[in-house]
Amino acid sequence: MSQTHSPDVVIIGAGVVGAACAYYASRSGLSVAVVDRGSVAGGTTGAGEGNLLVSDKEAGPELALALLSARLWRELAAALPAQTEYEPKGGLVVAPDETTLGALRAFADGQRACGVLAAEVGPDELRELEPHLAPGRAGGFHYPQDAQVQPAQAAARLLAASGAARHLGEEVTEVLLRGGRAVGVRTSRRTLLAPAVINAAGTWGGHIASLAGTTLPVMPRRGFVLVTEPLPRVVRHKVYAADYIADVASDSAALQSSAVVEGTPAGPVLIGATRERVGFDRGPSTEALRRLAGQAARLFPVLAGVRVLRSYHGFRPYLPDHLPAIGPDPRVPGLLHACGHEGAGIGLAPATGALIAAVLTGAAPPLPLAPFRPERFEEPGEPPPASPSAAPPASPPRHHTPEEHP
Structure with a gap:
């Protein structure tokens, strides 16, 4: 020694x-x-994917932490070398129906009171922001403060x-x-x-x-990500379905998945996100990868014929x-x-x-x-603190067994 x-x-x-x-x-x-x-x-x-998100956090301590970090990341982007690939691309949360859109609206109202910038967009504006997005969505919310780095x-x-x-x-x-x-x-x-x-x-x-x-x-909470072949910038923002917010707040140990899709400066599209508590099991999960691919193709049909070059996974450090x-x-x-x-x-x-x-x-x-x-x-005599995201936006009932990106 x-x-x-x-x-x-x-x-x-x-x-x-x-x-x-x-x-x-x-x-x-x-x-x-x-x-x-x-x-x-x-x-x-x-x-990880390098997510710098405020869009998925309910008003509370974690959102305050995220807003402070968003400001600090902007300062760091100016101070650190360009290899960090800081990209203030913004986030787009998509609602499949009016019920979910209404829940997103209430969620965004609480966030705005804390300093989050969130703009509701209708179906036509969704397609202007993301031309390759599948039609038929009720609307969504644009979050210009969301960004990404190469982690x-x-x-x-x-x-x-x-x-x-x-x-x-x-x-x-x-x-x-x-x-x-x-x-x-x-x-x-x-x-x-x-x-x-x-x-x-x-x-x-x-x-x-x-x-x-x-x-x-x-505790470790496993998540998978798919990486496609390099493409032109077919996905401009970080785009995810509203049920991703519910997955983030979930306490379930079983497999959950919701489409989160984004392009990268290098060309590949990253597709997440799954969550499950399986200890440090590093084995593959064909079910997790199948769900991700299907959900991404439904959100962006242009991806249906795109080759997936690889997948990777990691373990999120989860506290109750x-x-x-x-x-x-x-x-x-x-x-x-x-x-x-x-x-x-x-x-x-x-x-x-x-x-x-x-x-x-x-x-x-x-x-x-x-x-x-x-x-x-x-702390004796006190129950564990409630989740700050205990009331996420409503989403349609799931028909599979439920459970940041890694």
């Missing part, structure tokens, strides 16, 4: 959330070390810009405790001492918490109330959590990093930390 190092902060996890924590901590004047058992963006981040590049560029020391391919085997306080970590190669340890381990956040002698009920854990853990002083963002980690990463940096430096946080308290799942 190599010699001991002593930065101000040790971050466990080199995904986009860990990279954002490193970036904002270093901008606050702190020395940072990042450790990961794999590579940069080697977990959930690298299996692995975004994480890599954030981490590089942070100047943090990187220790990749090193698994954390121990969170070091002294008098009940976290004072560093031990990896397979070195000891890193620091007055602050940040758990940004994504789906493995619960494991890291247990190494520190505490708990965090993070659909809110991430962000901030200090009072059960283990010195330990902070920044995980459990489920499918929204790429979009919420900058705001998470800014909140963590504020805690580390004693500055006023840009948003209240209370909704994201890591200890909230163990």
